[in-house]
Structure formats: C-alpha cells, structure tokens
Amino acid sequence: MNNGTSEMKPASTSPKRRIAAYLILGSGLIVAFMAVRGVTWQGSVALHTTMESVATLLAAVVGAIALLRYYARRESKILYVGAGFLGTAFLDGYHTLVTSAFFKPMMPSNLPSLIPWSWIASRQFLAIFLVLSCLAWIYERRHRGHVFVTPAFVYLSTAVFAAVSFLFFVIVPLPRAYYSELFFHRPEEFGPAFFFLLALIGYLYKGGWRRDSVDHWLVITLIVSLIGQAVFMSVSGKLFDFEFDAAHTLKKISYLCALTGFLASMYQVLKNSNSLNVKLRQEVLERQREQVILLRVQADLRDSEEKARTTLETMADGVVTIDTAGIVKSFNPAAESLFGYEAAEICGANVDKLMPGAFGAHLDGDSKTNLKIRKELVGERKDRSKFDIELSLSEMKIGAACMFTGVIRDISPRKRDEAELKKYAESLRRSNFELEQFASVASHDLQEPLRKVQAFGDRLRRKYAQELDGQGSDYIDRMLKSTARMQSLIDSLLSFSRISTKGKPYQPVDLNEIARGVTDDLEIVIRENNVALNIEDLPVIDADPHQMRQLFQNLIGNAIKYRRAGVDPIVHVSAHVAPAPCGLAGGEQSRFCQITVSDNGIGFDNAYAEKIFVIFQRLHGRGEYDGTGIGLAICRKIVERHGGSIEATGKANEGARFVASLPVSQVLEEA
Structure with a gap:
C-alpha cells in the first residue's frame, strides 16, 4: 500500500517555506476578515444559485480525478478524498436546487433555515471524510497489508448519507439557523469547522505535505475551509450578506486548491513515467539488438524439434516414414499399437510387410511435383490378421x-458401422414400404366392407325395427356402434401411419393462424362446454401446416374432453422461443419454439406421463370418455418428425400441462 509520498517536489520547495506559506495564508485570511468586516453588501438568491452551481461542478471534477488516482495507485486516503468530494458535489447540487427560486415553495422550511442547514450538511460531510482519510492512512501504516475499509463500503456510506440528507430536508421542518443575540450568529458552523481542524492536524502530522503535491494542496484546502467556516460564516448575520457570500467564495477557492494538487500530481506522474519509459525502451532495444538473432534461431530449432517429436508420439493415427525404396525409416507409437510391431522390429524393413502390394510404382522418387495419395487398403498385423485402413501418403523433399x-x-x-447403417436403412425402407401398403389397404380394402356392414345394419334397423324385439334392436345398435368405433380406429391408424409417409414439405407457418383455425373447428364444443380458451401470441416456425393443425387440434381437444364434472374448462395456449432443450439436436446455436397447452381438467398421475403417448393406451375406459387412444401418439410422432420432443405433466383432479418443443428453422426443406 502506497503512503502517498511518491511525487517529489523540487528541492527548492523546502518544508520551512511551505510552513511559512501556511501561516501567511491563515493569518492573511483572518486579517482580511477583520479589515472588511462590516462591509454593506447584499447578495441574492440568483447569485447564490450561480455560486453553488459552480461549487457543485468543481467538487465533482475533484472527486472524479481523485478516484482516477485511487484506481491507479490504490491509496485508501485518496479513496476517502474522492468519495468525499463526489458526495459533496451531490449535496452542493441539492443545496443549489432546494434553495433556488423554483424549488423553494416545495420545501417545508423557509430560506433562512433551509439555506444554512443544507450548507452545513455539505460542509460537514466533506470535513468528516477528510478526517477519515487521515485515519485510513494511520491504520494502514500500522497494519501493513490491510485496508481500512472496502471501496464498496465507502461508496455505500456516501450514497446513504446523501439519500438521508435529501429526505431530511424535504420532510423535516428545520429549526432557526441565525441567533442574532449571540456574538457568533451561526454557532452551528463550528461543527464542520471542528472536523476541518481535525483533518488539518491529521495531514500536518502525516507529513506528506513536505514532498507530496496532493497533501500540500489538501493542507491549503483545509486552511481555507477552516477559516471560511469558523471566521466568516459563523458571524454572518443574515442571508446573502458579505460574510455569507465571502464564505461561499472561499469554499470554491478551497475546491480549486484541491484540484490544483491533483492536477500537479498527475503532471508529475506523467513526467516521471515518460522519462522512465524512454530509458527503459533504450535499454530494451539495446539488449534486443544483441540477442534477437541468436534467441530466434535457438527457439525455432527447439520448437521445431519438440513439435515434430510431440506430434509423432501423441498422434492418434499411425505415422510411417519410408524412402523411395519402400524402406521404413520411422514408426510412431500409434503405428506400433495399430500393427503390433515395435519400432525396432519394423524400421529397416519394407513397407510391404505392413501393407502387402499397396504401392507398386508409386514410390519411384522421380515425380516433379509432390505426390499426395489417399486410399483405402488392407493392412496386415504382426499376427497376420487383416484389417481395413485408410492411408494418406504425401511426398517431402529433404535436400x-x-x-x-x-x-x-x-x-x-x-466399415462395420457403414454396413450396419446400410442394413438398417434397407430395413427402414422396407418398413416404410409396408406401412404405405398398410395405409392403402386400410383406406380401401378394410374400409369398404366396414362401410357395407354399417349401411346394411342401418337399413336393417330402419326397415325391420317394428319386427325386432328389444334384444334384436340392442344387437343391431351394438353392431353399429362397434363398426363406428372400428371406423374411427382405422381413420386414426391411417392418420398415424401417414405422418411420416405423407408429410408435406416444411414451410413458414404462422401458429396464430393454425390456432384460429382449430378454434373455429371446435367452436360448437367450446360454446356447449363453456370453455375459456386463452391463446397468447404465437411465433412463425418452419413446419408442415397440416400436421401443426393436427397437433393443436389433438392437444386442445383433449384439454376440453378430459374436463372435470361441474367445472368450466380453462385452456391456456402459449409459446416462447428458447435455445435447444437438453438432448435435442442443434445444441446451443439452434432455437426452439416451446408450445405449452395447459388445462384445469381431470389431470393424471405423473407416473403415467410416458404411457399416455403410447398408441392405444388409455387411462380411462370408453364408457367415461370416448376416443381411440391414438391422439397423443399422433402428437408425439408429429413433433418427432419435426425434430422436436413433447412431454406432459399433471396432477389428478387439478389439470395437465403439455409442452411441445419444435425447431424454429428446419435444415431440410423437404419433408
């Protein structure tokens, strides 16, 4: 921790001269006060506002420059000085505003009380922080390596004091500030004066004023502040009289003195650093000229050797070096592991031992350009076993x-993976073909006899209803209901099978339009069941529009179907765009649209969160809720076809929540 003694003044400015200057300054101000006391002068609110505006600007500049120095050298003393002047700038600015003609009517106190007491707050704050700067220096000198307080605490204290002062003057009516019956009409001014005196004693005791320009000018600042506070302002008899305005002028002079000290310090630092930099550059350049060539050559050689050795030894791929005759010259550890030979066993042997008949006439050594070959070959290990390899061969010239x-x-x-993938692709192709065949059969061959059963059953009920007894009519009704359920199952299976085989190309789809279309389709159901359907603004994504309609139709339809008895359904649809969820392709760079459909229906136990997406799986009997048990399976297949995922959460008798995550942009344009 610096002690604030690094800036050295010229030898001609001796400590004795500075002591004399301090004495002359202090006694001169007192003599001036005695000479001009009683001068009839009357200022004004406008003049006061102007003077305090200038004081605010000066205090802010001093505080900012002081904090810049603190962050360059980390002296706690300077931290308190900078924070003190910045806080004083806020308080001076506040003093300027609340005592101006515009804000005066808004305050609970009149000007004869408001102006003196808001002046006192600013001066008291600065005086206390200057005393704290001395205490910080004393503490850190005695406890070397430990800071007095953290910067955050200093800034927080400044902010709290300023905020409390602001609220105090706005809320609390102030007592009178002038006591004409006393010799010192404003005795409260001795509060700040006492702390200025303590700070002055501290800085004189510190001794930095002997050589440090900042400490020297801070001593002058404290002398001017002390005289202005204790001598001039304490005898001011009324607002804007001569002593009042003189004290305000001395305050600005004290700020200018502090500013002079910091500017002088900055100049000295820049001057010293420039001189030092010139000397250092000269020495560095001289040394560089002597060693640069030697160091560069040695470093390049070492780097080349190390890189070559490390690269060969750590490469995951085998590396073999051969000459034009096919003789192996080097064999790295990865090649040893690959072929089962030690380097000592294979170096000096022909490369045909590793790759029989692989090169032929390629290694003639007469090529005019560098040879580069990449090919797949069969390698032979030490145990005579064969394995597939990929060889990248390149030619290099050494002299x-x-x-x-x-x-x-x-x-x-x-190779094994490629064979398995090819086999899997063929199996998938056959499965898709069979699925397409099934869809064709289901749409024609299965539905045609089913329609005939429905048609003749309906005719039988209409023509012979009078001749059938109750049991016969019941049989016909059961037959027709079963055929209708079979028709529904076939239609659902057909929809499920066509998701992948009959999907449409991806295109920009406005999910708001999809939601509006589904709402129109379900209009009667929504009205009959008094459904409160809330749909937020939805984004545009790349998707199959028909399948998006299926997805919304199934999710919203289920939310309405599985409602609680006696409770009006509430269905909420929302969406937001986010990075790819964990486990989905695309990583952090992809954006996914998360569509959420929630309701207040019968819900379900989370133990069945996966089961409900399995085809034909139902948590309730057909007597309670109609349906085929394929709707949610279709939803999952649609989402997965788009490269997304869907999950469900629920709680019995409280509702369910479905979240479908779909890519905003599709890589493939075709379905």
Missing part, C-alpha cells in the same frame, strides 16, 4: 533426398 510420410487410420469400426 536432394525424397521421403514419403504415411498417416494410417484403422477404419474397421467405420
């Missing part, structure tokens, strides 16, 4: 000699 470097990678796992 007049020609060498070849081969990078070898075991591609056996990749």
Whole structure:
C-alpha cells in the first residue's frame, strides 16, 4: 500500500517555506476578515444559485480525478478524498436546487433555515471524510497489508448519507439557523469547522505535505475551509450578506486548491513515467539488438524439434516414414499399437510387410511435383490378421533426398458401422414400404366392407325395427356402434401411419393462424362446454401446416374432453422461443419454439406421463370418455418428425400441462 509520498517536489520547495506559506495564508485570511468586516453588501438568491452551481461542478471534477488516482495507485486516503468530494458535489447540487427560486415553495422550511442547514450538511460531510482519510492512512501504516475499509463500503456510506440528507430536508421542518443575540450568529458552523481542524492536524502530522503535491494542496484546502467556516460564516448575520457570500467564495477557492494538487500530481506522474519509459525502451532495444538473432534461431530449432517429436508420439493415427525404396525409416507409437510391431522390429524393413502390394510404382522418387495419395487398403498385423485402413501418403523433399510420410487410420469400426447403417436403412425402407401398403389397404380394402356392414345394419334397423324385439334392436345398435368405433380406429391408424409417409414439405407457418383455425373447428364444443380458451401470441416456425393443425387440434381437444364434472374448462395456449432443450439436436446455436397447452381438467398421475403417448393406451375406459387412444401418439410422432420432443405433466383432479418443443428453422426443406 502506497503512503502517498511518491511525487517529489523540487528541492527548492523546502518544508520551512511551505510552513511559512501556511501561516501567511491563515493569518492573511483572518486579517482580511477583520479589515472588511462590516462591509454593506447584499447578495441574492440568483447569485447564490450561480455560486453553488459552480461549487457543485468543481467538487465533482475533484472527486472524479481523485478516484482516477485511487484506481491507479490504490491509496485508501485518496479513496476517502474522492468519495468525499463526489458526495459533496451531490449535496452542493441539492443545496443549489432546494434553495433556488423554483424549488423553494416545495420545501417545508423557509430560506433562512433551509439555506444554512443544507450548507452545513455539505460542509460537514466533506470535513468528516477528510478526517477519515487521515485515519485510513494511520491504520494502514500500522497494519501493513490491510485496508481500512472496502471501496464498496465507502461508496455505500456516501450514497446513504446523501439519500438521508435529501429526505431530511424535504420532510423535516428545520429549526432557526441565525441567533442574532449571540456574538457568533451561526454557532452551528463550528461543527464542520471542528472536523476541518481535525483533518488539518491529521495531514500536518502525516507529513506528506513536505514532498507530496496532493497533501500540500489538501493542507491549503483545509486552511481555507477552516477559516471560511469558523471566521466568516459563523458571524454572518443574515442571508446573502458579505460574510455569507465571502464564505461561499472561499469554499470554491478551497475546491480549486484541491484540484490544483491533483492536477500537479498527475503532471508529475506523467513526467516521471515518460522519462522512465524512454530509458527503459533504450535499454530494451539495446539488449534486443544483441540477442534477437541468436534467441530466434535457438527457439525455432527447439520448437521445431519438440513439435515434430510431440506430434509423432501423441498422434492418434499411425505415422510411417519410408524412402523411395519402400524402406521404413520411422514408426510412431500409434503405428506400433495399430500393427503390433515395435519400432525396432519394423524400421529397416519394407513397407510391404505392413501393407502387402499397396504401392507398386508409386514410390519411384522421380515425380516433379509432390505426390499426395489417399486410399483405402488392407493392412496386415504382426499376427497376420487383416484389417481395413485408410492411408494418406504425401511426398517431402529433404535436400536432394525424397521421403514419403504415411498417416494410417484403422477404419474397421467405420466399415462395420457403414454396413450396419446400410442394413438398417434397407430395413427402414422396407418398413416404410409396408406401412404405405398398410395405409392403402386400410383406406380401401378394410374400409369398404366396414362401410357395407354399417349401411346394411342401418337399413336393417330402419326397415325391420317394428319386427325386432328389444334384444334384436340392442344387437343391431351394438353392431353399429362397434363398426363406428372400428371406423374411427382405422381413420386414426391411417392418420398415424401417414405422418411420416405423407408429410408435406416444411414451410413458414404462422401458429396464430393454425390456432384460429382449430378454434373455429371446435367452436360448437367450446360454446356447449363453456370453455375459456386463452391463446397468447404465437411465433412463425418452419413446419408442415397440416400436421401443426393436427397437433393443436389433438392437444386442445383433449384439454376440453378430459374436463372435470361441474367445472368450466380453462385452456391456456402459449409459446416462447428458447435455445435447444437438453438432448435435442442443434445444441446451443439452434432455437426452439416451446408450445405449452395447459388445462384445469381431470389431470393424471405423473407416473403415467410416458404411457399416455403410447398408441392405444388409455387411462380411462370408453364408457367415461370416448376416443381411440391414438391422439397423443399422433402428437408425439408429429413433433418427432419435426425434430422436436413433447412431454406432459399433471396432477389428478387439478389439470395437465403439455409442452411441445419444435425447431424454429428446419435444415431440410423437404419433408
């Protein structure tokens, strides 16, 4: 921690001269006061506002420059000085505003009380912070390495004092400030004067004024502040008289003195640093000229050797170096692991031992341009086992000699994966074909006899209803209901199978339009069940518009269907765009639209959160709620076809919540 003694003044400015200057300044101000006391002068509110505006600006500049110095050198003393002047700037500014002609009617106190007491707040604050700056210096000198308080605490204290002062003057009616019956008409001025005196004693005791320009000018600042407070302002008999305005003028002079000290300090620092930088640059350049060539060559050689050795030893791929005759010259550890040979066993042998018949006439060494080959070969290990490899061969010139470097990678796992993938793709192609065939059969061959059963059953009920007894009519009704349920199952299965096989190309889809269309389709159901359907603003995404309509239709329809008895359904639809959820493709760079459909219906136990998406799975019997048990399975298949996910949460007798996450932009344009 610095002690604030680094700026050295010229030798001609001795401590004795500075002591003499302080004495002359203090006694001169007192003599001036005695000479001019009694001068008839009367200022005004406008003049006072102007003077305090200038004081506010000066205090803010001093505080800002002091804090810049603090963050450059971390002296707690300077932290308190800077915070003190910044807080004083706020209080001076507040003093200026509340005592101006515009704000005066808004205050609970009249000017003869408001002006003196708001002046006192500003002066008291600065005096206390200057005393604290001395205490911080004393503490850190005795406890080297420990700071007095943290900057955050200092700034917080400043803010709290300023805020409390603001509220105090706005809310609390102030007592009188002038006591004409006393010799000192404003005795309260001795409060700040006492702290200015303490700060002056502290800075003189500190001794920094002997060599530090900041401390020297702060001593002058304290002398001017003390005289202005204790001598001039304490005998002011009324607002805006000569002593009043003289004290205000001395306050601004004290701010200018502090500003002079910081500017002088900055100038000295810049001057010293420039001189030091010039000397350092000269020494560095001299040393660099002597060593640069040698160091560069040595570093380049070491780096090249180290990089080459490290690269060969740590590469995951095998690296083999051979000459034009095919003789192995080097064999890295990865190649040893790959082929099962030690480097000592294979170096000096022909490369055909590793890759029989792989090169032929390629290694003639007569090529005019660098040879580069990438090919798939069969390698042979030490135990004679064969495996698939990929070889990248390149030619390099070392002087007049020609060498070849081969990078070898075991591609056996990749080959197996490619074979498995090809097999899986063929199986998937057959499954899709069979699914398409099933869809065709379901749409024609299965539905045609079913329609005939429905038609003849309906005719039988109409023509022979009078001849059938109650049991016969019941049988016909059961038959027709079963055929209708079978028709519904076939239609649902057909929809489920066509999600992947008959999907439309992706295109920009406005989900607001989709939601409006679904709302129109469900208009009667919504009105009959007194449904409160709330749909927020939805985004535009790349999707299959028909399947988006299916998704919304199923989710909103389910929310209405599974309502609680005696409770009006409330369905809420919303969406927001967010980064890709964990587990979905695209990572942090993709954006997903999360569509949420929630309701206040019968809900479900979260233990069945996955089961409800399985085809034909139902949590309730057909007697309670109609349906085929395919709707949510269709929703999941639609979402997954779009590269997204869907999940559900619920609570019995409280409602359910479905969240579908879909990519905002699709990579593929075709379905």
